[in-house]
Amino acid sequence: GAGVSQSPSNKVTEKGKDVELRCDPISGHTALYWYRQSLGQGLEFLIYFQGNSAPDKSGLPSDRFSAERTGGSVSTLTIQRTQQEDSAVYLCASSLWVAGGTDTQYFGPGTRLTVL
Amino acid sequence: AQTVTQSQPEMSVQEAETVTLSCTYDTSESDYYLFWYKQPPSRQMILVIRQEAYKQQNATENRFSVNFQKAAKSFSLKISDSQLGDAAMYFCAYRTLNDMRFGAGTRLTVKP
Incomplete structure (x- = not known):
């Protein structure tokens, strides 16, 4: 079946512009995660959606970052007034949440964001 | 705070x-x-392998196996019969009900 998809695969923008990154999770997956991966680094958790619950925004680095998930499916990560330090690969993952934290996350291919 | 450490870059x-x-x-x-x-x-x-903390038996997936030492909080990955396609960054990750953490990664090179 189809995996997690993300668009665009690459995005180049100018400092100060807003960008939107899209994630289509695996159909039926109730949980969705956004991560940021800077060059040569591990994954930094940004935000987590689970069903209709309020998202866990504890990882968002600043108020320039926001995300929404419409209809419990597609998610959009928005970065306002982009800065050069926002340049990174943004990864989305989804999982079929099971009570007790037994989910396995499946990752999309990521969006490489370059802020000039 | 929960942390994950991969000591081999x-x-x-x-x-x-x-x-x-x-x-x-x-x-x-x-x-x-x-x-x-x-x-x-x-x-x-790509998910390689997972281990539930309540299980004492080490997980195995074909050439990949783990050595899970709960008391020592250690979770090493063993790759047997390494193949060129195994070359990649490998990330260790930890998951609880409310938290997900990744290590910084280990870059594995496979020499022919």
Whole structure:
């Protein structure tokens, strides 16, 4: 079946512009995660959606970052007034949440964001 | 705070040989899950293996196995009969009900 998809695969923008990154999770997956991966680094958790619950925004680095998930499916990560330090690969993952934290996350291919 | 530490930024192995990647974690939780993910140059994160903390038996997936030492909070990955396609970044990850953490990664090179 189809995996997690993300668009665009690459995005180049100018400092100060807003960008939107899209994630289509695996159909039926109730949980969705956004991560940021800077060059040569591990994954930094940004935000987590689970069903209709309020998202866990504890990882968002600043108020320039926001995300929404419409209809419990597609998610959009928005970065306002982009800065050069926002340049990174943004990864989305989804999982079929099971009570007790037994989910396995499946990752999309990521969006490489370059802020000039 | 929960942390995941991968102490080997880079590792190298000869094709067909065995290599072990280290991972330690710090937690006060008793119920959690551990994962190893592989990220090849295509950057697609791929699940390699997972381990439930309540299980004493080490997980195995074909050439991949783990050595899970709960008391020591250690979760190493062993790759047997290494293949060129195993070359990638490997990330150790820790998951509880409310938290997900990744290590900084180990870059594995496989020499022909």
